[in-house]
Amino acid sequence: MMIPEGLFDQVLAPGMVPNSRPTQTSRLPFPTVTPDIPxxxxQYSTEVGHKTLWVVCVVMGVSSLVFYVMAMRVPVQKRLLHTITAFITTIAFLSYYAMATGTGIDIHTTVIRETKLHVITEIVKRQVFWARYVDWALTxxxxxLDLxxxxxxNGASILVLMFSDLVMILSGLFAAFSRDGPQGWGWYAFACLAYLNVIYQLGYKGRHAVSTKDNKTKMFFGAISLFTLVLWTLYPIVWGVADGARVVNVDGEIIAYAILDILAKPVFGFWLLLTHDSMARTSPSIGGFWAHGLSSEGTLRVGDPHDEA
Structure with missing residues (x-):
């Protein structure tokens, strides 16, 4: 008996064509894991913060012009403090112009929550005004130096004072751009330690140096240095509740720093220069190269007859 060809295959696998292959749809997909999106x-500024930046920019610009005019009204020997103070508000003007126009701003991401397996679950994207730190590092x-x-x-104490101040500002900048909270607060601690040395140099060494001057100068230095240190103590507090803990929003941060900057620069400058001009007899006076340039005595001149001999 002959079995028709292919009948055995149909019996074994009814409904299937011999040598057929499974279709693509018959394959089961591999299981996949969708990562959690953090x-x-x-946290960005609004129109309120933007207008505040422009207001402070104008205040710094006008103050700079006034300080330059005040410098031209005194003898060059008495002009050093005027020049330094005008430079301070000029740099601040450029800084606020950069922030108001969106140049000196960056968006920084900070991790605020992650699992034990280092899976990030929550982050903050906040505006950081890095132009402000450039301003502070220079001003x-x-x-x-004015104080x-x-x-x-003395010069040695001034050098230590300025170096400590620079460490303080740079540590604050690194803290603002830190990846997470512990790293940022570590830089914040370094900034506070540097500031303690600023207080020591200006408060202790400064009072010791001014003790040999007249009573009016001693009283004025005591008042304006205390005013400065109180204001400067508020800066790290604002940083702690703004960039650090993010309790205050970006607009609140802008307004707080704006008030402090106006008090610490234009108000400080007007107080310093007006009092300085009223104490013309006892105020610092610098001659020599500052007032008269290089002297011709002792300089080498081309074609001098003595050189040819």
């Missing part, structure tokens, strides 16, 4: 908190040493010259602090 929750993002956006605060000049401001300290140092007023008190008569």
């Amino acid at each position: 929750k993002v908190h956006h 605060t040493p000049l401001l300290l 140092s010259l007023l008190a008569g602090i």
Whole structure:
């Protein structure tokens, strides 16, 4: 008996064509794991903060012009404090112009929550005004130089004072751009330690240096240095509740720093220069190269007959 060809295959696998292959749809997909998307908190400034930046920019610009005019009204020997103070507000003007126009701003991401397996579950994207730190790195040493010259602090102490101030500002900048909270607070601690040395140099060394001057200068230095240190103590507090703990929003941060900057620069400058001009007899006076340039005595001149001999 002959079995028709292919009948055995149909019996074994009814409904299937011999040598047929499974279709693509018959394959089961591999299981996949969808990663958790971290929750993002956006913290940006609004129109209120933007207008505040422009207001402070104008205040710094007008103050700079006034300080330059005040400098031209006094003898060049008495002009050093005027020049330094005008430089302070000029740099601040450029800084606020950069922030108001969106140039000196960056968006920084900070991890605020992650699992034990280092899976990030919550982050914050907050505006960081890095132009402000450039401003402080240049203006605060000049401001300290104003006070140092007023008190008569020696050069070695001035150098240590400025270096400590620079460490303080740079540590604050690194803290603002830190990856997470512990790293940021570590840099914040370094900044506070550097500030303690600023207080020591200006408060202790400054008062010791000014003790040899007249009573009016001693009283003025004591008042304006205390005013400065109180204001400067508020800066790290604002940083702690703004960039650090993010309790205050970006607009609140802008307004707080704006008030402090106006008090610490234009108000400080007007107080310093007006009092300095009223104490013309006892205020710092610098001659030599500052007032008269290089002297021709002792310089090498081309074609001097003595050289040919």
